[in-house]
Amino acid sequence: MTAKTPSPIAAYRLLLEYDGSRFQGWQKQGPKQSQDGVRTVAGSLENLLHKEGLRLVYLMGAGRTDAGVHALGQVAHLHLEAGNAPRPGELRRLLDAALPQDIALRDVRSCPPRFHARYDAVERSYLYQISRRRSAFGKPWIWWVRQRLDLDRLQRAWMAFEGDQDIASFAELDSEEDGRSRIVRCEVAEAGALVLLRVRATHFFRRQARRMVGAAVSCAVGEEDPRRVIEDLHNPTESANRLWAAKAAPASGLFLERVRYAGDPEPGPPQAILAIP
16 A cells, blocks of 8 residues: 655744633634533634644644643644645734734744644743732733732742742643743743732743742732742642642733744843733
8 A cells, every 4th residue: 555645744833822711722622512612722822723724733832721721822833734824914914803802913924844833832921910909901811819918938939939849749740740940030020919829941841831820919918938948849649739730820910922043132120011000
């Protein structure tokens, strides 16, 4: 039997932003997704490409954002069968015209077929927005913390995460995952009524960023001591995992801010997504 020759492909690198409020995350949940009313970012893109008559080969994002989590700079690689594949500019015009209002394509360009959005990334950064006051406008993109925040305690807890860490107490791990995470930098900034927490790491596990934020805020409002964060990083336990899982920050304030690749510049200071004076 003669082996089937693979069809030539057109490869694209996409830069996307989305409001995750009405999505069950990035990753498509399976063939029953549309039947069950499960809306994902990848599924929405795939459905649109199919409606436009384009033959999808593969679509992969750099980060599998959880339900309700937003993205400012999600990177994805897209492979289409080359037969009727549009040029990057044409693909952008097509997607701009047809994407739902909570997804925006920031850039699209041709890339080598070997480029892999996830495995070629050297760093990812997440940004979390905490509001110190109630806002009539920012609810889908902030976490309003009603208690007074002690910024010194917040800083101490947040900075404790920097370095090569066993993050098992602060993440949801699969059986084959060891929980080791190289956290490049943690930053705290203020912008009006907002407190911004940014974390940069080589990779993230499920729920990791939200549990880290929840732990720092628990320390800032006096519910926990920053020393507990340090202890649970050095000595992960099941009881610690349950504690921080229960204190995870809401998805609403979390953004996949940026995905970096070899040669990309360092990011500037954290910037608020909206202004709350």
